[in-house]
Amino acid sequence: PQFSGSESPTTPAPDCAIAIDVLRATTTIATALAAGAESVQAFCTLEELMTTSEAWPADRRIRIGERGGKTVEGCDLGNSPLDCTPDRVAGKRLFMSTTNGTRALQTIQSAPVVLAAALVNRRAIVDFVLAQQPATLWMTASGWEGSFSLEDTVCAGAIISALLEKLGQDSDWFGNDEAVAALALYDQWRDRLLQLFHQASHGQRLLRLGLLEDLEYCASQDRLDVVPIQTAPAVLTRA
Numbered sequence: 001p002q003f004s005g006s007e008s009p010t011t012p013a014p015d016c017a018i019a020i021d022v023l024r025a026t027t028t029i030a031t032a033l034a035a036g037a038e039s040v041q042a043f044c045t046l047e048e049l050m051t052t053s054e055a056w057p058a059d060r061r062i063r064i065g066e067r068g069g070k071t072v073e074g075c076d077l078g079n080s081p082l083d084c085t086p087d088r089v090a091g092k093r094l095f096m097s098t099t100n101g102t103r104a105l106q107t108i109q110s111a112p113v114v115l116a117a118a119l120v121n122r123r124a125i126v127d128f129v130l131a132q133q134p135a136t137l138w139m140t141a142s143g144w145e146g147s148f149s150l151e152d153t154v155c156a157g158a159i160i161s162a163l164l165e166k167l168g169q170d171s172d173w174f175g176n177d178e179a180v181a182a183l184a185l186y187d188q189w190r191d192r193l194l195q196l197f198h199q200a201s202h203g204q205r206l207l208r209l210g211l212l213e214d215l216e217y218c219a220s221q222d223r224l225d226v227v228p229i230q231t232a233p234a235v236l237t238r239a
C-alpha cells in the first residue's frame, strides 16, 4: 500500500482517506459514536450547522460548536470528547462545526471510503483498513488554520506504525516524505504522547482554557472499538 500525508491536486484520489484531528474533533466524533450517537454531521460554517439542524427534531439533535477551543454561544456543547456521554448523546444526531477538524472532513469527502481517526480509536481504524486492503491511503492532518500540528502528525505515525506491525516490516509499503516523518515522530514520542501534547501549540491553547483532562483523554491510545465512516457527504456513522 501507499500511505501519504495529504491531498494534492495532482495525486489521483485514494481508495481510502482518513481525517485526523486528535485535539479534538475526531476524538470527539469517535467518542460520541462509541457512546451511541446516531451519527455526526460536520459543517465548515456555523450558519450551515444552524440552518440544517433547525430541520431536525430538537430532542434528537445536539449542536456542537467550537471556535478557538471555546464553546460557541447557542450550541449545546463545545468540542470536549468528555461531554459525549451516553446519557447525552445516545440516539442523537450531532451537528458539529469546529475550527479545523470539520473542514478537514469536508476536504476529503469525495474519496470512496472516508474515516475519522484519533489515537483513542487507532487500533479499530487499523483493523478496518487492513480488512479493506486499499491500494492507496491518505491521511489528512487537520492542523491549526492550515499549519502543521504535532498531535495530528503523531497520530498519523501511530496509525502507520500499527499498520506496519501487522503487515510486517518486509511489506512493500511506500510512504511519502510526510508519512515517513510522521512515523519517525511517533517512534520518538510513543511512550510520552501527553508530554508531546503539552508542547503542541493547540495543546497549550487547551491547557490555557483549563482542559488538561481533555488532553489526557485525547493522548490515550486504542481505548475505543469504533470506526467512524462517511455514509453521506460529511455525515459519519459507526461502521
Ligand code: MLT
Binding pocket: 021, 023, 024, 025, 026, 066, 069, 070, 079, 098, 099, 100, 101, 102, 142, 206
Ligand atoms: C478543531 O477543529 O480545530 C479542534 O477540534 C479544536 C478543538 O476543539 O480543540
